[in-house]
Amino acid sequence: xxxxxxxxxxxxxxxxxxxxxxxxxxxxxxxxxxxxxxxxxxxxxxxxxxxxxxxxxxxxxxxxxxxxxxxxxxxxxxxxxxxxxxxxxxxxxxxxxxxxxxxxxxxxxxxxxxxxxxxxxxxxxxxxxxxxxxxxxxxxxxxxxxxxxxxxxxxxxxxxxxxxxxxxxxxxxxxxxxxxxxxxxxxxxxxxxxxxxxxxxxxxxxxxxxxxxxxxxxxxxxxxxxxxxxxxxxxxxxxxxxxxxxxxxxxxxxxxxxxxxxxxxxxxxxxxxxxxxxxxxxxxxxxxxxxxxxxxxxxxxxxxxxxxxxxxxxxxxxxxxxxxxxxxxxxxxxxxxxxxxxxxxxxxxxxxxxxxxxxxxxxxxxxxxxxxxxxxxxxxxxxxxxxxxxxxxxxxxxxxxxxxxxxxxxxxxxxxxxxxxxxxxxxxxxxxxxxxxxxxxxxxxxxxxxxxxxxxxxxxxxxxxxxxxxxxxxxxxxxxxxxxxxxxxxxxxxxxxxxxxxxxxxxxxxxxxxxx
Amino acid sequence: xxxxxxxxxxxxxxxxxxxxxxxxxxxxxxxxxxxxxxxxxxxxxxxxxxxxxxxxxxxxxxxxxxxxxxxxxxxxxxxxxxxxxxxxxxxxxxxxxxxxxxxxxxxxxxxxxxxxxxxxxxxxxxxxxxxxxxxxxxxxxxxxxxxxxxxxxxxxxxxxxxxxxxxxxxxxxxxxxxxxxxxxxxxxxxxxxxxxxxxxxxxxxxxxxxxxxxxxxxxxxxxxxxxxxxxxxxxxxxxxxxxxxxxxxxxxxxxxxx
Numbered sequence: 112x113x114x115x116x117x118x119x120x121x122x123x124x125x126x127x128x129x130x131x132x133x134x135x136x137x138x139x140x141x142x143x144x145x146x147x148x149x150x151x152x153x154x155x156x157x158x159x160x161x162x163x164x165x166x167x168x169x170x171x172x173x174x175x176x177x178x179x180x181x182x183x184x185x186x187x188x189x190x191x192x193x194x195x196x197x198x199x200x201x202x203x204x205x206x207x208x209x210x211x212x213x214x215x216x217x218x219x220x221x222x223x224x225x226x227x228x229x230x231x232x233x234x235x236x237x238x239x240x241x242x243x244x245x246x247x248x249x250x251x252x253x254x255x256x257x258x259x260x261x262x263x264x265x266x267x268x269x270x271x272x273x274x275x276x277x278x279x280x281x282x283x284x285x286x287x288x289x290x291x292x293x294x295x296x297x298x299x300x301x302x303x304x305x306x307x308x309x310x311x312x313x314x315x316x317x318x319x320x321x322x323x324x325x326x327x328x329x330x331x332x333x334x335x336x337x338x339x340x341x342x343x344x345x346x347x348x349x350x351x352x353x354x355x356x357x358x359x360x361x362x363x364x365x366x367x368x369x370x371x372x373x374x375x376x377x378x379x380x381x382x383x384x385x386x387x388x389x390x391x392x393x394x395x396x397x398x399x400x401x402x403x404x405x406x407x408x409x410x411x412x413x414x415x416x417x418x419x420x421x422x423x424x425x426x427x428x429x430x431x432x433x434x435x436x437x438x439x440x441x442x443x444x445x446x447x448x449x450x451x452x453x454x455x456x457x458x459x460x461x462x463x464x465x466x467x468x469x470x471x472x473x474x475x476x477x478x479x480x481x482x483x484x485x486x487x488x489x490x491x492x493x494x495x496x497x498x499x500x501x502x503x504x505x506x507x508x509x510x511x512x513x514x515x516x517x518x519x520x521x522x523x524x525x526x527x528x529x530x531x532x533x534x535x536x537x538x539x540x541x542x543x544x545x546x547x548x549x550x551x552x553x554x555x556x557x558x559x560x561x562x563x564x565x566x567x568x569x570x571x572x573x574x575x576x577x578x579x580x581x582x583x584x585x586x587x588x589x590x591x592x593x594x595x596x597x598x599x600x601x602x603x604x605x606x607x608x609x610x611x612x613x614x615x616x617x618x619x620x621x622x623x624x625x626x627x
Numbered sequence: 628x629x630x631x632x633x634x635x636x637x638x639x640x641x642x643x644x645x646x647x648x649x650x651x652x653x654x655x656x657x658x659x660x661x662x663x664x665x666x667x668x669x670x671x672x673x674x675x676x677x678x679x680x681x682x683x684x685x686x687x688x689x690x691x692x693x694x695x696x697x698x699x700x701x702x703x704x705x706x707x708x709x710x711x712x713x714x715x716x717x718x719x720x721x722x723x724x725x726x727x728x729x730x731x732x733x734x735x736x737x738x739x740x741x742x743x744x745x746x747x748x749x750x751x752x753x754x755x756x757x758x759x760x761x762x763x764x765x766x767x768x769x770x771x772x773x774x775x776x777x778x779x780x781x782x783x784x785x786x787x788x789x790x791x792x793x794x795x796x797x798x799x800x801x802x803x804x805x806x807x808x809x810x811x812x813x814x815x816x817x818x819x820x821x822x823x824x825x826x827x828x829x830x831x832x833x834x835x836x837x838x839x840x841x842x843x844x845x846x847x848x849x850x851x852x853x854x855x856x857x858x859x860x861x862x863x864x865x866x867x868x869x870x871x872x873x874x875x876x877x878x879x880x881x882x883x884x885x
Contacts, residue, residue: 221724223724224726226691227725229715230715231715231739231740231789231790232714232715241739
């Protein structure tokens with residue numbers, strides 16, 4: 112029921128997502144067929160060049176799609192975020208099945224049939240169009256079916272590079288642990304895949320029962336028109352990326368990031384005449400960073416600790432000011448600027464139940480170290496694995512626990528603590544559930560966790576072109592405290608309020624953050 | 628064409644092999660200094676064991692292969708000088724496996740070459756009807772069927788009709804009736820003579836069966852070790868003392884049944 116409600120509430124947007132998804136898959140599959148069939152024919156006729164060609168396509172197929180996007184985004188011309196990158200990745204994935212089935216279809220043609228055609232005086236082209244391709248058609252269409260079905264699935268990942276489509280809902284749903292929203296994207300995607308498969312099966316049956324009209328000019332014309340239409344669709348998708356906005360605001364793929372992206376967008380819209388285009392939900396750190404280097408993003412919010420280690424590959428540092436200085440310097444030599452931090456520090460925090468903290472008078476991790484021998488800890492898998500996670504923490508504070516820590520899903524860990532399944536956890540400092548479940552963050556009195564202060568990153572070119580932006584970031588500096596960020600996360604994730612209204616409420620609470 | 632029926636055979640040479648050698652890649656020498664002249668309008672039946680280069684000879688005629696040394700001439704011109712497509716359209720080709728296009732009806736199979744030649748539709752349709760009648764298949768019954776719906780003998784008839792589609796002066800047949808049962812094969816031999824009496828083509832037919840060679844050929848050639856051991860009218864071949872020829876004659880169940 113909630114699912115149907117969701118679709119009805121998002122009617123227009125939902126329809127657009129479906130159409131965009133369809134357009135991405137149709138254009139990429141069509142172009143892959145237009146390129147893959149000739150490549151397959153070439154590979155069949157020139158096995159010496161063809162086998163390596165198929166080998167390459169095979170290798171491409173094994174690259175995880177997110178890695179492929181990460182690889183593509185920084186590339187000149189074909190790179191960047193948006194429909195172009197998505198189309199290129201989808202085309203590359205669709206090429207292999209089409210090429211392979213073309214080759215196997217050609218191999219399946221009875222040699223005596225081919226010889227009869229050659230001996231009666233058919234040219235290469237005649238042999239191909241009258242005999243070989245029609246006979247390989249069944250096999251080729253099987254490849255197209257595979258390509259289209261895989262394409263529908265892969266296109267959901269395209270949302271990670273702001274290409275839109277049904278993946279948008281899946282990503283947003285995963286980010287906010289919202290099952291309904293995940294299904295809202297996943298179910299129509301599955302249905303699209305089935306429909307594409309059925310439709311192509313129908314096409315296959317129709318073409319084979321009627322027999323392909325031998326090289327008929329009408330068929331060739333239909334093929335050419337089809338490819339042109341698909342190329343137009345592809346062009347339209349790419350063009351729709353460029354048409355909007357003078358300032359592009361991005362965000363990574365979790366709720367806090369989308370709230371911050373929306374906050375900056377609203378501030379720019381309120382205080383300047385600039386048009387903003389929002390490219391939220393962009394995969395991980397690497398996607399956002401590469402997109403900005405490629406000039407596809409003007410602003411997004413990064414965390415100082417993440418920039419230091421993940422982007423600039425520097426060793427971990429503990430001192431807040433030192434980290435900020437290093438990161439600012441690194442950004443400035445790569446033609447970007449880091450605005451003053453927003454206020455909150457989204458680092459790991461060690462959490463205990465409020466009642467325990469009050470009963471035992473706990474304020475810091477050192478305070479808690481006296482009691483941990485009777486406690487059971489629970490951590491996310493990442494925290495357990497990382498060297499700067501559990502192992503380091505234990506040594507740094509000399510912690511000893513009643514049992515070895517339980518590995519838990521990070522989205523469930525807060526409730527597990529409140530429900531007394533565990534007694535101490537490591538969580539996100541800004542998680543909305545901290546206040547809601549009456550958990551207490553213990554102070555990191557021995558400075559174990561590196562700082563992760565959130566700060567907007569802006570392209571230097573954008574800054575010099577629109578100097579009015581500087582005032583906006585200066586005014587916002589320090590306004591988003593830990594408590595404020597937790598509150599907004601809570602409103603968006605737990606109360607499931609619309610992100611734009613969460614941000615509006617924040618701006619009403621803090622009129623000083625916005626001028627007009 | 629019917630007028631040709633009683634005219635004396637011309638002595639013009641239609642196909643000529645002059646000292647031709649051919650070796651398949653990584654294979655033994657298939658032809659070794661092979662020479663042969665085929666007159667216009669005659670039916671030459673070439674007999675040889677498997678692997679003696681019979682099919683190679685046919686493929687050298689329609690330029691599916693080119694000789695490594697020596698010359699193959701068709702209508703006086705070396706095959707290497709011919710445009711391969713023009714040459715092949717003057718040469719009908721019938722294979723043992725027939726090689727009908729499985730995705731086309733019988734009518735379309737026969738019509739492929741006339742269409743490629745750009746004949747108008749009504750002429751193509753008339754020709755298809757005429758040819759199917761010629762090979763003894765009722766066009767009304769068979770034109771719209773698919774090859775898989777026909778028996779082996781019927782498919783071979785279609786193969787012959789297709790090879791004759793644009794009325795080529797030369798017809799090559801590669802063990803055309805090898806896959807048929809003996810009764811059907813005998814019937815096909817009678818049909819061949821009936822058709823040949825109407826169309827008077829220069830025919831080169833290869834077979835491993837001396838009986839079939841006697842039944843079909845106006846001349847019979849015997850192949851051994853890449854050379855022509857003998858080539859003469861059937862009556863002369865029967866008298867031959869050539870040991871290579873004797874082997875084939877001895878292998879026949881009843882000599883002289885042709």
